[in-house]
Amino acid sequence: MTAMSEQPPAEQPPARSAGGGRPLRADARRNRARVLAAANEVFAAEGLAVPLDEIARRAGVGAGTVYRHFPTKEALFEAVVADRLEALTTVGREALAGITGGADPGEAFFGYLAVVVADAGSKMDLADALVGAGVDLRQDTLAAAAELRGVLGELLTQAQAAAAVRADVDVADVHAVVGAAVAAERTRPADAQPGRLARIIGDGLRTAQAAAGRAAARTSGNGGESAGN
Amino acid sequence: MTAMSEQPPAEQPPARSAGGGRPLRADARRNRARVLAAANEVFAAEGLAVPLDEIARRAGVGAGTVYRHFPTKEALFEAVVADRLEALTTVGREALAGITGGADPGEAFFGYLAVVVADAGSKMDLADALVGAGVDLRQDTLAAAAELRGVLGELLTQAQAAAAVRADVDVADVHAVVGAAVAAERTRPADAQPGRLARIIGDGLRTAQAAAGRAAARTSGNGGESAGN
DNA sequence: GAATATACGGAACGCTCGCCCCGGTTGTCC
DNA sequence: GGACAACCGGGGCGAGCGTTCCGTATATTC
Numbered sequence: 048m049t050a051m052s053e054q055p056p057a058e059q060p061p062a063r064s065a066g067g068g069r070p071l072r073a074d075a076r077r078n079r080a081r082v083l084a085a086a087n088e089v090f091a092a093e094g095l096a097v098p099l100d101e102i103a104r105r106a107g108v109g110a111g112t113v114y115r116h117f118p119t120k121e122a123l124f125e126a127v128v129a130d131r132l133e134a135l136t137t138v139g140r141e142a143l144a145g146i147t148g149g150a151d152p153g154e155a156f157f158g159y160l161a162v163v164v165a166d167a168g169s170k171m172d173l174a175d176a177l178v179g180a181g182v183d184l185r186q187d188t189l190a191a192a193a194e195l196r197g198v199l200g201e202l203l204t205q206a207q208a209a210a211a212v213r214a215d216v217d218v219a220d221v222h223a224v225v226g227a228a229v230a231a232e233r234t235r236p237a238d239a240q241p242g243r244l245a246r247i248i249g250d251g252l253r254t255a256q257a258a259a260g261r262a263a264a265r266t267s268g269n270g271g272e273s274a275g276n
Numbered sequence: 277m278t279a280m281s282e283q284p285p286a287e288q289p290p291a292r293s294a295g296g297g298r299p300l301r302a303d304a305r306r307n308r309a310r311v312l313a314a315a316n317e318v319f320a321a322e323g324l325a326v327p328l329d330e331i332a333r334r335a336g337v338g339a340g341t342v343y344r345h346f347p348t349k350e351a352l353f354e355a356v357v358a359d360r361l362e363a364l365t366t367v368g369r370e371a372l373a374g375i376t377g378g379a380d381p382g383e384a385f386f387g388y389l390a391v392v393v394a395d396a397g398s399k400m401d402l403a404d405a406l407v408g409a410g411v412d413l414r415q416d417t418l419a420a421a422a423e424l425r426g427v428l429g430e431l432l433t434q435a436q437a438a439a440a441v442r443a444d445v446d447v448a449d450v451h452a453v454v455g456a457a458v459a460a461e462r463t464r465p466a467d468a469q470p471g472r473l474a475r476i477i478g479d480g481l482r483t484a485q486a487a488a489g490r491a492a493a494r495t496s497g498n499g500g501e502s503a504g505n
Numbered sequence: 506g507a508a509t510a511t512a513c514g515g516a517a518c519g520c521t522c523g524c525c526c527c528g529g530t531t532g533t534c535c
Numbered sequence: 536g537g538a539c540a541a542c543c544g545g546g547g548c549g550a551g552c553g554t555t556c557c558g559t560a561t562a563t564t565c
């Protein structure tokens with residue numbers, strides 16, 4: 048459905064067959080890229096549940112070829128997810144840079160959360176990975192996740208220092224909350240505007256003062272405190 | 277692991293084989309009960325993913341027997357879930373009665389949320405059903421869910437009237453938030469105290485005033501605004 | 506206690522899906 | 536352009552699981 052706007056993940060350096068052999072043959076390199084691209088699409092659209100043959104078919108390749116490049120289905124999945132995580136980490140770093148550049152830490156933090164949730168919302172694989180739906184992460188993916196966690200942690204610290212986020216939560220909490228928001232958005236197909244639930248859930252992280260400020264902004268202009276958000 | 281304290285679902289009237297035949301044979305009735313009990317345990321412990329043979333084995337029964345009583349695995353699953361939902365609905369009604377008896381609507385509402393999340397946390401099947409993990413609910417389950425939704429809606433209305441819950445959320449939002457909280461609790465195995473994340477996420481539903489009051493209560497006594505909750 | 510409908514158990518079936526293998530093809534190097 | 540190795544495709548194997556079938560056992564009825 049959606050998803051197609053992925054640039055090929057930064058073009059690996061002439062691609063050696065993992066471990067240190069000689070450079071890959073031209074067609075092998077091309078096929079590997081095709082598989083990766085197809086996996087990106089299909090995993091994003093269907094999540095981990097999609098059969099591997101489907102990916103092979105979409106890549107115009109035999110199943111055997113997929114297995115020559117990725118030892119197992121999970122390995123392929125993780126390669127895709129790791130890419131996604133790295134992309135998100137980059138975005139996070141930008142947000143962080145924005146703060147040192149003078150941006151509001153609270154807005155940076157919550158904006159970033161929104162980005163992550165939105166991204167995971169349109170990439171079922173990411174959602175699966177975040178919610179932990181029967182997925183055991185391995186080395187490389189874990190590394191990518193750890194890095195993202197690091198950036199998230201820095202953003203969190205900044206936002207807490209600015210009293211925009213309550214002080215009694217840690218990175219793990221935030222991570223769980225993100226997973227929760229993703230899950231929530233997932234249960235509610237299309238009727239509501241996207242991001243709404245994520246915002247509600249994320250509001251639980253705010254300090255009371257921040258929440259009050261926000262509510263005031265929301266209320267000024269109409270009589271009650273309905274609508275808006 | 278847990279789960280065993282379920283009373284047999286109110287003892288169906290001498291159990292007729294759905295549709296209006298003659299009463300079930302004694303052993304049939306007994307086996308049906310066994311299957312249901314085993315399904316309760318196993319689904320609670322493992323979720324929908326558990327193979328049906330396992331349930332049959334635990335019930336001391338052949339697979340064929342299970343299918344004579346429940347046309348499909350999903351039907352059995354739904355029977356179990358519907359029971360759970362009804363139990364939760366009952367608890368909700370009690371909370372509602374408590375309000376008319378003078379209890380604080382906000383506390384009643386959030387207390388009920390905590391109960392639901394805790395229950396779903398220890399019953400993987402409920403969690404699966406709430407999060408919607410590849411489950412298509414059918415008639416009876418839907419009815420039970422609708423009823424629960426009704427009670428939840430009344431509690432919500434009361435809590436909103438008492439200004440404990442922000443006015444711009446509806447039942448569907450609350451339902452989604454519950455699902456989210458369940459998902460969150462699930463991702464984080466055991467390290468933190470249970471219910472913590474659920475509370476954080478639920479806080480997003482509070483009005484600013486209520487949140488402020490809570491934060492004040494949390495802060496009075498120590499210097500910052502850390503710890504507590 | 507015999508007759509009969511009813512229910513039981515578990516082997517068997519069909520299907521899906523991850524993964525491997527082998528005969529053929531294609532890129533690469535001299 | 537020929538020889539050799541690397542790679543490709545897709546059929547096939549085996550495991551897991553939901554569901555069905557049928558010969559046997561058992562409750563019920565008279």
